[in-house]
Amino acid sequence: MNDTRQFHLLAGLATGRDARSDDAIYQALWEAIVEHRLSPGARLPEDALAGAFGVSRTTVRRVLQRLALEQLVTLRTHRGAQITSPTPGEARDVFRARRVLEGALLAEVMRYITLEDVQALKQIAEQERHASREQAIRLSARFHTRLMAIAGNASLSDALSQLISRTSLIIAVYGRGQAGCPCEHQTLIELLKAEALAPVQHWMHQHLADIEASLDFTASGDALPDFEHLFGHHREQNVS
Amino acid sequence: MNDTRQFHLLAGLATGRDARSDDAIYQALWEAIVEHRLSPGARLPEDALAGAFGVSRTTVRRVLQRLALEQLVTLRTHRGAQITSPTPGEARDVFRARRVLEGALLAEVMRYITLEDVQALKQIAEQERHASREQAIRLSARFHTRLMAIAGNASLSDALSQLISRTSLIIAVYGRGQAGCPCEHQTLIELLKAEALAPVQHWMHQHLADIEASLDFTASGDALPDFEHLFGHHREQNVS
DNA sequence: TGCCTTGAGATTGTATACAAGCATTTTCCA
DNA sequence: TGGAAAATGCTTGTATACAATCTCAAGGCA
Incomplete structure (x- = not known):
């Protein structure tokens, strides 16, 4: 092309x-x-x-x-x-970093979260369900970013946003088939409403562990362009 | 000038x-x-x-x-x-972020630290003692950066390095007189050798709290160039 | 005298020209 | 025919020219 x-x-x-x-x-x-x-x-x-x-x-x-x-x-x-x-080493780095950061930030999130925040998150989660698979990946990143922004710490949020973006790259290279977040973000919203920290943190750890476990580092650890994606799936973006 | x-x-x-x-x-x-x-x-x-x-x-x-x-x-x-x-709000952000990150990373540091790491840190701390006040600030940043690099997580280390640099800016604006790290990094080295996590984490929290407590956010929250520094202290750098 | 307007100087924003390096192809020789 | 070397074309790296905008100072007017 x-x-x-x-x-x-x-x-x-x-x-x-x-x-x-x-x-x-x-x-x-x-x-x-x-x-x-x-x-x-x-x-x-x-x-x-x-x-x-x-x-x-x-x-x-x-x-x-x-x-x-x-x-x-x-x-x-x-x-x-x-x-x-990303190399496999970088991939593990990113997930370790996300566990640390998101785990720590969730405590702050639970302290400051408001009803408006929940509404905004619910809206994103809703969009995720009706979006194309490609858009769902972006919305999933947006969900995590928006969630952690509630903690109100711009420095950590920025760092985390970068990690979330890089996660998308990692999934592109090492992902096996299924999209970014296999589980439903809506489940998390229910937990957030309950206002108990422990279940939320547990869910997030499991969430990240699930994603990492779904990766396959054995094949194509190198920089092979994924031409199937590059040439096949970008057609519905032509909205100019 | x-x-x-x-x-x-x-x-x-x-x-x-x-x-x-x-x-x-x-x-x-x-x-x-x-x-x-x-x-x-x-x-x-x-x-x-x-x-x-x-x-x-x-x-x-x-x-x-x-x-x-x-x-x-x-x-x-x-x-x-x-x-x-940095604004006072950004300053607080940076310190909150450092507490979170350095606290989390210290656990990893204690797991992986080797004798060579301790030697390298000791050397930096030694240089700090004999350096000019300006160089001491940079060496102090270097000490923290080197320490956290032991954890072996490049993503978090990079983010933390930026926070450490910004801390120097914060001290430049809101610091009252004394330099960056008033306390002795050599004390930390002794604690590191003991290989117990809790005291190290406690020391680090206290260390960051001390620095933050030494700041004065009431005066000159705005961008007033500090001409005394700019014009007074850079003479010993002329080594070309 | 004080404030606003206006203009000159200086600095940045963008585009482009040219040089340097890489990649691919073509060609030559064994 | 296969491999290696050279050359051409393409992409990037750097510098510079010109336009746009800001800053600061001087001058005019109330």
Whole structure:
């Protein structure tokens, strides 16, 4: 497939948004990565992106650098950018980090959570059920991010958001078939309402353990672009 | 004082290092910020930095963007970069986050720590005692970073490193006189050798609490450049 | 005298030109 | 025919030019 064509599909989403082209391009790429429309190993030529988004390479480079610092893309000198393929070691790191962070943050979450928060979470969980599989991955990340934002600690929330995004990459490489969160987030909402910390923490630990256990690190530990995803599933995104 | 002159002092450190100018410039600026030679509110004109480091604005911009994503500098459109002045709210956030992260990581540290690690930490602590006050701040950050690296979780270590750097900014704005870590890191080393987790965790909590308690949020919550630091203490850095 | 307006200077935002390095293909030789 | 070396084309790295915007100071008006 033609690169420019492919990235034009992403650009359609970006231009419809606000003025700040940086944020728009970042958002478009972030969503494409998290939704597995751009799979690990995929190359991101600056020219193609610049053309698709209607900006110069300068702007694209800035966005790519940001994504690189968040470890979603990998920059190699004179070889350009490509979607990061996490190694098995990095994958375990990310899950360990998430267990630590989400476990610690949940205590704060339970202290500060309001009815509005529950409503917002319920809405996301509802959208998840009716969304396409690709969008469900993004909404799942959004659910976790929104949940942990309740703790009101921006520093930890930001760090955690990056870990959640990287989890999506890990699932893209090592996942076996099923999507991101196999279990229902709605179950968690019920537990949240009960206002007891222990069951919530237990559920979250189990949740993360389930995801990690569903991974298969034996095969293709390396950076093999997943062309099936890249070429097959991004059609319904053409909404410009 | 002349901006270019000031930044030339930093550049001397950078050029003496390796080829990758990006990393060299980043290191030089990072150290200057953490050592309070560049204080919160100080402006960082691209031209002056480019001239000082002997590169173009393009390279400088890339480094500044990285520092901005790490929240050490603040970028405002058409107004350039300046060293970030953390708000009191952000300061509390950072300390809360550090308590959570360092507390959680210490358990892992105690599991994996080796004699070599202790030696490395002892060496840093020793350097701290003989260093100038500015260098002591940087070495203190280094001590914490090195300690937490023992846990072997790169994701959390990176996040924590950023928090430690930001702590230096917080002390620059809200600190009252005394330097970063008033207490002796050597005390911690003795506790580490004893291989008991509880005392170590208690010490660390107290350590962070002490630092936070020594801050004064009532005065100058805003971005007032600390010209005394900026103009007074950077002379001993001229080693080119 | 004090405040607002206006203009010049300086700084940043974006795009583009050119140089440097990599990848692929083509060609030549065994 | 297979392999290796060279060359061409493409992508990225860096610097610079120009436009847009802000800052600060000078001047005018109430």
